[in-house]
Amino acid sequence: MDHQQTAAAILPLVGGADNIVSAAHCATRLRLVLQDDGLIQKSALDGLEAVKGSFINGGQLQVVIGQGAVNKVYEAFIELAGVSASTTQDNKNAAASQLNPAQRFAQMLSNIFVPIIPVIVACGLLMGVIGMSKTLGWASDTPLLQLLDMFSNTAFVFLPILIAFSAAREFRVNPFLAAALGGIMIHPALQNAWTVGSGIHDYWTFGGVSFAKVGYQGTVLPILLGVWVMGYIERGLRRVIPDSLDLIVRPFLTLMLSGVICLTVIGPLGRVVGNGISFGLLAIYNTAGPVAGLVFGGLYSTIVITGVHHSFHAIEAGLLSNPSIGKNFLLPIWSMANVAQGGAALAVFFKTQDAKVKLIALPAALSCLLGITEAAIFGVNLRYIKPFVAAAVGGALGGAYVVFAKVAMTAIGVTGIPGIAIVPGSLMLNYVIGMVLAFGSAFALTWVLGLAGKKAARV
Numbered sequence: 001m002d003h004q005q006t007a008a009a010i011l012p013l014v015g016g017a018d019n020i021v022s023a024a025h026c027a028t029r030l031r032l033v034l035q036d037d038g039l040i041q042k043s044a045l046d047g048l049e050a051v052k053g054s055f056i057n058g059g060q061l062q063v064v065i066g067q068g069a070v071n072k073v074y075e076a077f078i079e080l081a082g083v084s085a086s087t088t089q090d091n092k093n094a095a096a097s098q099l100n101p102a103q104r105f106a107q108m109l110s111n112i113f114v115p116i117i118p119v120i121v122a123c124g125l126l127m128g129v130i131g132m133s134k135t136l137g138w139a140s141d142t143p144l145l146q147l148l149d150m151f152s153n154t155a156f157v158f159l160p161i162l163i164a165f166s167a168a169r170e171f172r173v174n175p176f177l178a179a180a181l182g183g184i185m186i187h188p189a190l191q192n193a194w195t196v197g198s199g200i201h202d203y204w205t206f207g208g209v210s211f212a213k214v215g216y217q218g219t220v221l222p223i224l225l226g227v228w229v230m231g232y233i234e235r236g237l238r239r240v241i242p243d244s245l246d247l248i249v250r251p252f253l254t255l256m257l258s259g260v261i262c263l264t265v266i267g268p269l270g271r272v273v274g275n276g277i278s279f280g281l282l283a284i285y286n287t288a289g290p291v292a293g294l295v296f297g298g299l300y301s302t303i304v305i306t307g308v309h310h311s312f313h314a315i316e317a318g319l320l321s322n323p324s325i326g327k328n329f330l331l332p333i334w335s336m337a338n339v340a341q342g343g344a345a346l347a348v349f350f351k352t353q354d355a356k357v358k359l360i361a362l363p364a365a366l367s368c369l370l371g372i373t374e375a376a377i378f379g380v381n382l383r384y385i386k387p388f389v390a391a392a393v394g395g396a397l398g399g400a401y402v403v404f405a406k407v408a409m410t411a412i413g414v415t416g417i418p419g420i421a422i423v424p425g426s427l428m429l430n431y432v433i434g435m436v437l438a439f440g441s442a443f444a445l446t447w448v449l450g451l452a453g454k455k456a457a458r459v
Contacts, residue, residue, distance in 0.1 A: 003069065006050040007076035013048075014061060015039030017081040025074040030063040037061065046383075052360045053379025057305070059107075064360075064379055106311040111170050112224070113313035116155075116162045117413035120317065123155035124411020124422045131410070131424045156321045160185045160216055160223040163317075167224060171231035177255055178227045184259045185223060185267060190215035193323070204264075211264045218321030220314055221277075222262065222270030229266060230258040277315060278322050285329055290400040293333050297399020297438075298392045300337035301377060309334075316412040327408035332423070332431060335371070335415035336398025336438040337391075342368025342416075343442030344391035345376040348384065351451055357383065369439075371415035390445035398438025405430035 011017065014032060021033040034040070037056060045054050045063065050073065052064040065073050130149055155162065164182035168175035186193075191201050193215045203210040216222050234254045241249050284292050303309045316328045342365040349361035357380060364375035381387040407430050411422040416435070423431045 003050075003072040004076045006048065006065075006073050007080050009048050010045065010051070010063065010073075010077060011080055013041045013045040017083070020081050020083050023074065023078050023081065023083050025070050028064060028066055028070055030065055030070055030074055030077065032061045032063070033059060034061055046379075047356075049356075052356075053375060053383075055374070055378030055382075057374075057378075062374075062378075064375055106309070108170055109311040109314045112163065112167045113317065114413075115166050117313070119155045119162065120320075121411045121414055121422065123152050124320070124409070127152040127410045128422045128424055133425075156218045158182075158186065159218055159220065159317065159321055163220065163223050164227050167227040171228050173227055173231045173234055174251070174254075177234070177251060177258075178230060180255055181226055181230060181258050181262060182223055184255075185216040185219075185226070185262060187215065189213075193217040193219065206264065212268070214267075216267055216271065218323065219271060219274060220318045220321060221274035222267045224314070225266045225270050226258060226262040229261060230254060233257050274318050275322065278318050278325055281315070281319070281330070282325055285403065290404040293336075293399035293401070293403030294396045295399075296330070296333045297336050297340075298396030300334050300395055300399075301341060301373070301388070301392055304373065304377065305382075313412055320410070320412065328410070328412060329403070329406075329408045331409045331412060331415065331419070332402040332407045332434065333399040335419050335431075336402060336434050337395030338368055338371055338373045338415045339435045340368075340391040340394030340398060340438040340442040341373045341376045341381060341388075342366070343394055343439035344387035344446045345380045346439075347390070347443045347446035348380050348387050348451065351447065352384075369416045369435075371418060384451040386449040386451060387442075387446045390449055391442045393445055394438045394440075394442025397441050398434045401437050402431065402434040405434070407431050407434065 010030070014020070015034060015036060016039075019035045019039050021035055023033075024031045040054075040056075040061060042054060045051060050065055050069065052066060054061060054063045056062070126148060130145065130152055133145075161179050161182035164178040165175050167173075168178035171178075191212075191214045200212045200214060202213040204213060205211075234250065237250045237253055238246070241253075288295075300309065312330065312334070316330055319325050319330065320328050345361050345368065346365040349358055349365065352358055352361065360375060361380045364380050367373070368376050377388070381391055405427070407423065407427045409419065409422045410424065414422055420428055420431060
């Protein structure tokens with residue numbers, strides 16, 4: 001089946017041209033926003049020769065076709081459907097209208113934090129390398145090490161500026177005004193947030209009310225709330241300020257009002273709430289121990305199906321940037337769940353008699369070891385149900401182990417084998433043991449349980 005035939009076969013199985021709201025594609029998947037998801041003929045769609053699986057996530061039907069081929073199928077599809085090419089952002093906006101409030105909130109946080117993951121990973125990786133070098137006695141406190149140490153914490157010190165710039169697009173704010181607001185919140189004139197533990201040195205007093213002169217280095221929630229409020233201020237001023245004065249007056253008032261509100265109200269409130277979330281999770285982690293890892297690891301893949309897992313990036317960033325915590329103890333648990341999906345998919349590869357599923361299962365299993373689970377979850381394990389359950393058990397066991405061993409990471413967004421790079425040297429062995437346990441137990445349980453049947457589960 002060539003690309004034109006594939007596009008022609010897909011179109012009626014997704015409800016026809018009248019059911020297409022927008023269409024886009026990523027590196028491997030055709031992404032469609034539909035009027036009515038109930039018109040999807042999923043079994044027939046997954047049965048097409050060129051389709052490796054399909055699932056609904058983030059308000060979009062995502063049809064897995066493969067690298068390179070997806071571009072050609074997409075071009076033929078939009079021509080047949082009579083729809084214009086959409087940018088990824090256009091498709092996200094259209095998809096957002098299909099989501100419930102919780103999913104929209106999770107998607108919003110994902111849109112903000114995913115773009116800044118590379119810089120956090122870079123700094124976290126360098127932090128891990130420095131820590132491992134010190135642990136193994138490979139490095140001493142030299143000027144070079146001091147320089148690299150400065151590089152490694154840059155993303156966390158200036159995190160409010162990074163978040164502000166990324167959040168500006170989501171909250172429809174001038175990105176440079178948002179970045180300036182982030183700069184205000186970590187200005188050198190304020191007491192550095194890392195020193196608050198030794199006491200607050202100075203206060204402002206307005207109308208008899210005192211406010212601490214404290215910065216917000218490494219915080220997450222205050223700047224998120226600040227840019228959100230800034231959006232309302234900027235749009236409100238745009239409606240009342242004459243066009244002739246807009247260029248001068250609107251930026252000035254937007255930044256001044258937002259800065260004052262952030263430093264006096266939003267910042268202190270956001271710090272309290274953010275610390276409450278971080279320390280609450282730390283208390284559960286320390287108190288429940290392996291039980292917490294068992295529950296979180298077992299449920300994570302189910303949460304992935306809902307799309308709510310996108311919101312976890314914000315929580316993880318808060319853990320890393322909090323000077324009293326400074327480690328990501330959640331990501332190793334998620335990593336175990338991801339690796340377990342690979343173990344189950346590999347077992348399906350050996351157990352199934354379906355040639356097409358075999359073709360998908362092996363590369364999907366390998367992808368899980370690199371932290372990419374969509375093909376395994378939606379294209380393989382959920383087809384038969386039992387492998388998905390087995391993977392949940394594997395994720396639970398691996399999650400319990402890494403919590404028992406106190407494995408933590410120095411960044412966000414990287415799981416599976418690449419995650420080794422952001423695990424401190426002293427914990428690497430336990431991280432690898434956790435992956436072997438998760439992968440192996442999911443594989444073994446899938447082998448024992450077998451497959452539920454050849455019919456794909458409806459997602």
